[in-house]
Amino acid sequence: MISGNRSNLWKIISWVTASLLVLPIIVMLMSGLSATTELFSHLWDTVLPTYIINTLYLAIIVGLLSTLFGVVSAAIITQTNVYAKNILRWLLMLPLAMPAYLVAYLYTDLFDYAGPVQRYLRGFFGWESPSDYWFFDIRTIFGAGVVISLVLFPYVYMLARTAFELQDKNLHRASRLLGFNTFQTFYKVSLPLARPAIAIAVSLVLMETLADFATVQYFAVNTLTTAVYDTWLGYGDLSAANALASILMLMVFFVVLFEQKARMKQRHQSNRPTRGSQVILLSTFKQILASSFCWALVFLGFLLPFLLLILMAYEYASLDQLEALISTGVNSLELSFYTATLTTLIALILVLYKRLHQDKLRGVPVNLAGFGYAIPGTVLAMAMLATFGPLDNFINELALKVGIDEPGLILSGTIFAIVFAFIVRFSAIANGTLTSGVEQISQSIDLAPPSLGVGQFKSILKVHIPMLKSSLFIAWLLVFVEAMKELPAVLLLRPFNFDTLSTQIYQLISDERLEQGAIGAILIVAFGLIPIIWLNKNEDKV
Amino acid sequence: MFKRTITIATFIACFTASAAQEVNVYSYRQPFLVEPLFQKFTDKTGVKVNVVFAKKGMAERLKREGKHSPADVLLTTDISRLVELQDKDLLQPVNSSDIKQAIPAQYRSADNTWFALTTRVRNIYSAKRLGKIDFNYEDLAKPEWKGRVCTRSGKHPYNVALVASMIAQHGEVKTLAWLEGVKNNLARKPQGNDRGQVQAINQKLCDVALGNSYYFGNMLKDEKQKVWADSVYINFPNQSNRGAHVNISGIAMAKFSPNADNAKALIEFLVSAPAQQMYAETNMEYPVRQNVKASELVSSWGEFSADTLPLETIAKHRKTALMLLDKSLFDL
Numbered sequence: 001m002i003s004g005n006r007s008n009l010w011k012i013i014s015w016v017t018a019s020l021l022v023l024p025i026i027v028m029l030m031s032g033l034s035a036t037t038e039l040f041s042h043l044w045d046t047v048l049p050t051y052i053i054n055t056l057y058l059a060i061i062v063g064l065l066s067t068l069f070g071v072v073s074a075a076i077i078t079q080t081n082v083y084a085k086n087i088l089r090w091l092l093m094l095p096l097a098m099p100a101y102l103v104a105y106l107y108t109d110l111f112d113y114a115g116p117v118q119r120y121l122r123g124f125f126g127w128e129s130p131s132d133y134w135f136f137d138i139r140t141i142f143g144a145g146v147v148i149s150l151v152l153f154p155y156v157y158m159l160a161r162t163a164f165e166l167q168d169k170n171l172h173r174a175s176r177l178l179g180f181n182t183f184q185t186f187y188k189v190s191l192p193l194a195r196p197a198i199a200i201a202v203s204l205v206l207m208e209t210l211a212d213f214a215t216v217q218y219f220a221v222n223t224l225t226t227a228v229y230d231t232w233l234g235y236g237d238l239s240a241a242n243a244l245a246s247i248l249m250l251m252v253f254f255v256v257l258f259e260q261k262a263r264m265k266q267r268h269q270s271n272r273p274t275r276g277s278q279v280i281l282l283s284t285f286k287q288i289l290a291s292s293f294c295w296a297l298v299f300l301g302f303l304l305p306f307l308l309l310i311l312m313a314y315e316y317a318s319l320d321q322l323e324a325l326i327s328t329g330v331n332s333l334e335l336s337f338y339t340a341t342l343t344t345l346i347a348l349i350l351v352l353y354k355r356l357h358q359d360k361l362r363g364v365p366v367n368l369a370g371f372g373y374a375i376p377g378t379v380l381a382m383a384m385l386a387t388f389g390p391l392d393n394f395i396n397e398l399a400l401k402v403g404i405d406e407p408g409l410i411l412s413g414t415i416f417a418i419v420f421a422f423i424v425r426f427s428a429i430a431n432g433t434l435t436s437g438v439e440q441i442s443q444s445i446d447l448a449p450p451s452l453g454v455g456q457f458k459s460i461l462k463v464h465i466p467m468l469k470s471s472l473f474i475a476w477l478l479v480f481v482e483a484m485k486e487l488p489a490v491l492l493l494r495p496f497n498f499d500t501l502s503t504q505i506y507q508l509i510s511d512e513r514l515e516q517g518a519i520g521a522i523l524i525v526a527f528g529l530i531p532i533i534w535l536n537k538n539e540d541k542v
Numbered sequence: 543m544f545k546r547t548i549t550i551a552t553f554i555a556c557f558t559a560s561a562a563q564e565v566n567v568y569s570y571r572q573p574f575l576v577e578p579l580f581q582k583f584t585d586k587t588g589v590k591v592n593v594v595f596a597k598k599g600m601a602e603r604l605k606r607e608g609k610h611s612p613a614d615v616l617l618t619t620d621i622s623r624l625v626e627l628q629d630k631d632l633l634q635p636v637n638s639s640d641i642k643q644a645i646p647a648q649y650r651s652a653d654n655t656w657f658a659l660t661t662r663v664r665n666i667y668s669a670k671r672l673g674k675i676d677f678n679y680e681d682l683a684k685p686e687w688k689g690r691v692c693t694r695s696g697k698h699p700y701n702v703a704l705v706a707s708m709i710a711q712h713g714e715v716k717t718l719a720w721l722e723g724v725k726n727n728l729a730r731k732p733q734g735n736d737r738g739q740v741q742a743i744n745q746k747l748c749d750v751a752l753g754n755s756y757y758f759g760n761m762l763k764d765e766k767q768k769v770w771a772d773s774v775y776i777n778f779p780n781q782s783n784r785g786a787h788v789n790i791s792g793i794a795m796a797k798f799s800p801n802a803d804n805a806k807a808l809i810e811f812l813v814s815a816p817a818q819q820m821y822a823e824t825n826m827e828y829p830v831r832q833n834v835k836a837s838e839l840v841s842s843w844g845e846f847s848a849d850t851l852p853l854e855t856i857a858k859h860r861k862t863a864l865m866l867l868d869k870s871l872f873d874l
Contacts, residue, residue: 046868113730114738114745129746139733220695220733222873230697233598234864236626378598389606396610409610492599496566496592496612507572507595 018365024383032243061145070156095301097528163197252374312518340480347430373428377488437471658790683723696872759826778846
């Protein structure tokens with residue numbers, strides 16, 4: 001364990017970083033406190049109850065479906081001899097690269113009454129009006145829940161898969177020896193052992209769902225974020241909007257609490273992933289079932305929307321569009337790279353602080369740092385302006401007094417604000433991934449190096465970080481991909497003449513011309529794919 | 543890495559701070575619409591135009607930036623955004639006799655803080671299969687249209703402005719009843735965008751829909767969407783009484799504009815006849831300058847009379863409009 005001066009330094013760094021990340025949220029909550037009750041009671045009497053019920057309903061659907069999709073596919077990949085396993089293994093990660101708002105836009109368009117699918121069916125069967133046949137209504141909470149789950153389930157899949165793979169296979173053998181069949185072994189041994197990882201992943205998915213605005217909007221579903229936007233942009237009451245956003249925070253607080261309670265008593269001392277363990281041999285029927293399940297997820301979560309984008313690009317794109325996209329693409333890459341690297345580094349510091357220190361409150365910084373994920377990007381952007389705007393003004397006043405040129409808005413008016421907002425928003429992802437990774441490391445390993453007389457920092461560098469390598473890569477990758485897709489914070493905080501791929505696509509979508517943004521959308525997905533594929537290739541090495 | 547971030551941040555900061563013959567625009571309007579105009583302006587004056595495009599939160603950003611804000615000019619769609627900026631005291635008046643002469647009084651603020659650049663009608667589209675019909679907005683609540691009306695979200699700024707104009711005309715009680723009537727007549731929950739409603743008419747899901755005028759022109763220009771547009775008539779409502787509801791895209795100068803002269807020059811340029819011509823052509827809108835004609839296609843939809851109530855007055859009912867939309871559970 002860590003002690004001494006360096007330990008204190010670590011402690012201070014952890015607390016200061018966490019406080020900085022939570023600062024904009026506090027500024028937001030403070031502003032919420034000054035909200036007037038008049039608008040609230042109006043909302044409460046009219047639309048708010050429905051919004052809250054919709055939000056809960058959506059969270060439940062997404063929670064259940066993403067768990068189902070993620071855990072079952074992870075189990076199939078790790079425990080069976082499903083056909084084309086090595087390809088499916090990484091194909092199942094691809095939906096991550098798809099921005100949810102984009103898939104929502106494409107799917108509502110595709111499956112809508114006036115969309116091509118239903119139009120074709122009507123033409124084929126000679127139906128005339130909606131009363132002639134039944135077709136699922138895509139613009140419902142359920143439709144939104146399915147689509148959100150389809151793009152977010154890879155979180156659950158990735159963390160569950162890693163957890164399954166790191167399990168001590170001797171436990172499985174023991175279970176089999178005790179007379180349990182393969183299904184019972186999975187249910188009684190593998191699943192409970194993977195539960196912490198699954199809980200973390202599902203809580204991440206839920207946070208993203210709660211913060212979502214653009215996606216549900218395409219489904220014409222009104223949730224709490226709708227209320228946040230209505231009060232702010234419609235009624236022009238930012239304080240009330242912040243107060244509503246605090247309700248979202250409260251929900252997240254419960255999600256985090258639930259997640260931690262759920263796995264509090266779990267501690268695994270044994271961690272000896274043994275290679276060459278037995279896989280379940282599937283019968284032909286089960287083989288077909290398992291394959292269809294995985295391929296359906298890959299198809300609906302990635303291939304179909306990607307294909308639609310390619311078709312659009314083929315129809316509408318021109319070469320000069322591509323040229324214009326290069327500089328915006330570089331901006332996107334740069335932002336995502338900074339964000340992913342800094343966020344992962346911060347997460348490593350906070351997670352190891354929690355793991356290796358003795359302080360009673362050692363778990364607080366990592367939890368604090370994770371709250372930003374549930375704040376809608378635009379609301380977070382407002383909080384950034386509220387936090388750094390005054391600071392900028394102070395700096396400028398100071399400069400005037402000292403007699404040097406005013407530096408301008410160096411904090412709130414530059415990419416500093418964007419990267420900061422991204423870190424606040426995506427810390428939960430990196431924290432969760434690393435926490436899940438750390439928990440797979442046996443506690444005895446923490447104790448081994450000191451008992452052998454090896455220094456603490458050396459032991460972290462030589463033992464923990466190598467053991468966490470795979471989690472570190474996954475964390476970096478997830479944040480990178482999310483930063484690539486993130487829209488509202490960039491949109492509002494960017495400096496002049498600064499575009500990213502997502503802002504460019506947004507501009508076209510908001511003019512109802514996604515077709516012309518198809519190439520940009522493909523680039524976002526492609527840039528997201530690069531690290532996923534790279535990770536897959538190097539997985540065995542890391 | 544962090545060091546590099548800071549270097550780049552400072553670089554950008556320095557870049558935006560050095561004000562050599564440039565003008566900074568916060569724009570709600572899409573770049574593709576305004577960039578050709580800015581290019582013309584730069585060619586003519588040598589002043590470089592820097593743009594940030596965003597919809598949500600621009601007013602808030604401006605407010606937070608306070609007197610150090612680099613913004614000179616604000617370019618928006620929808621009257622409500624302009625009035626919001628005006629209400630938050632983020633604008634400064636621009637005194638120009640040329641602008642005043644060119645723009646009808648109902649389309650600019652009384653205190654000269656904002657001006658319309660283009661206008662657009664909130665039309666009622668109707669299926670061609672029904673034949674020509676004279677509509678009033680009030681008709682959409684009539685029982686004969688039960689299950690036949692489509693619209694995008696009631697909370698969309700274009701619909702909110704329409705509801706505000708109904709309140710200005712009929713008062714709160716009647717407008718709420720109207721909203722409830724329209725909601726009862728909806729063929730489906732409010733969803734999608736304005737073009738989507740025309741598509742729904744084309745697919746016989748509904749017979750009438752609310753939609754802005756320029757979408758009609760833009761659909762006619764699009765190969766795929768032309769089919770949708772061809773299946774509807776574009777109707778100018780309330781022609782036998784107060785006239786059709788018109789919204790605007792507009793412009794204003796920021797209160798702490800660091801390049802005020804360039805800002806004024808840009809505004810005057812955008813109101814000038816050649817720019818107005820160009821602006822109207824690119825997005826199928828109506829030019830606000832009185833002696834400039836709309837594009838050939840837009841003109842072919844016919845003359846119409848517009849509601850003459852100043853937009854400033856209509857915008858005052860915005861908040862009430864939102865409350866009524868909540869009350870009628872219009873979107874739920």
